[in-house]
Amino acid sequence: MFAIVQSLQKSGQSNDNGNKHPSPAVPMKKAQAPQAACTALHHGRKTMIGTAARPATTLKRISALSPKALSSRSSPSWPKLSGWLPSFILSNSATPATVPPMLKTLVLLGTFALTAATAMAQDWEPLFNGKDLSGWKANTMPEAFTVVDGTIRAHAPAESAHLFYVGDQKEGFVSFKNFILEATVRSEPEANSGIFIHTDMSTRDKALHLAKGYEIQLNSSEKEKRKTGSLYAIVDLDKSPVDESKWFQVRITVQDKHITVHLNDQKVVDYTEEKDAKRPPERAGRLLNENGGAIALQAHDPKSTLYFKDIRIKRLP
Structure with a gap:
């Protein structure tokens, strides 16, 4: 701010008679009407944006002040800025002409930027409160999912169970079509799990694997060759990009027919579902649903334990 005032000070060091002395102070006057205008400098002239112009003495008044005076809280020549500028900008009250x-x-x-940033933050919807499983429902074996130290612990007594986000709904689940989903994940050794999108509660075999939607693989086991980050059986990774024993972030983005997966901000999957995509009979439902679908966490088997936290989603148009 001082740099701006110093610039204005230099431009106003000559008074109307050409003498290099500060112009005499002009008494502050209250504005005659609520101000809804701001002034922009354009090609050396003041161009008005709004309804009312500031007096020409404004720049002289400011240029007459020294940086020391401006920084002084007790200076009678300049109002205390802390808490004052935002109120005169945002309210319709009369403002000093200086x-x-x-x-x-x-x-x-700055105000507009802060408002935009706040609005963007509010677009995110937390799916897990860190305390209990409110808003979540298991399709089977509810004991497979517990809350431990602010995380969802997935450990199935048998293969396999899935925890669906249902929100406040008494029946069914919350459907998401286009979105960004984020979760922070950690795995015990030799563990297998996944995050399902565009799915529902139907299953396709005796192990109760989900019949529809896509699975983003989470895997720290040697046995399973499809590694963490894979779009299971569609875009498979043969090497894990992360150390599953440490917390890592998974970000899944779905926009129409396009799916991307990021692990710790590294893109590992970029896939577009082709028109009339065909799948093997055992995974015939591995497709995006035009109406969207559920989000579910997998508890794969008794030997696998994974933890989930910081789960949130942002809907996209």
Whole structure:
């Protein structure tokens, strides 16, 4: 801010008679009406955006002040800025005529940026509260899922169980079509699990594997060759990009027919489902649903234990 004022100070060091002395202070006047305008400098002239112009004495008034005076909280020549600029920018109350237009513009831009950032943060919907399984429902073996130290622990007594996000719904599940889903995950050694998208509660075999949707593989076992990050049986990774014994972030993005998977911000899958895609009979339902589908966490078998936390989603148009 001081840099802006110093710039204004240099531009106003000559008074109307050409003498290199600060212009005499002009008494502050209250604005005659609520101000809804801001001034921009354009080709050396003041161009108005709004309804009312600031007096020409504004720049002289500011240029007459020294940086020391501006920084002084007790200076009678300049109002205390802390807590004052936002209130005059955002309210319709009368404002002093000595506020530099450029400073007003910067404060406005900062306010808009903060509002936009807040709105973006509010777009995210947390799916797990870190305390209990409110909003989640298992399709079978509910004991496979517990909350331990602020995480969802997935450990099935038999193969296999899935935990669906149901929100406040008494029946069925919450459906998501286009979205960004994030979760932080950690695995015990020799463990297998997955995150399902665009799925439902139907199963395809005696082990109760889900019949529909895509699985993003989570795997720290040697036996299973499809490694963490794989879009299971569609885009398979033969080497894990992460150390599953440590916490890592999974980010899954679905936009129409396009699916991407990031692990710790590294893109590992970039897949577009082709029109009229055909799957093997045992995975005929491995497709995106035009109406969206459920999100589910897998507890694969008695030898596998994984932990999930920081689960959140952002819907996309």
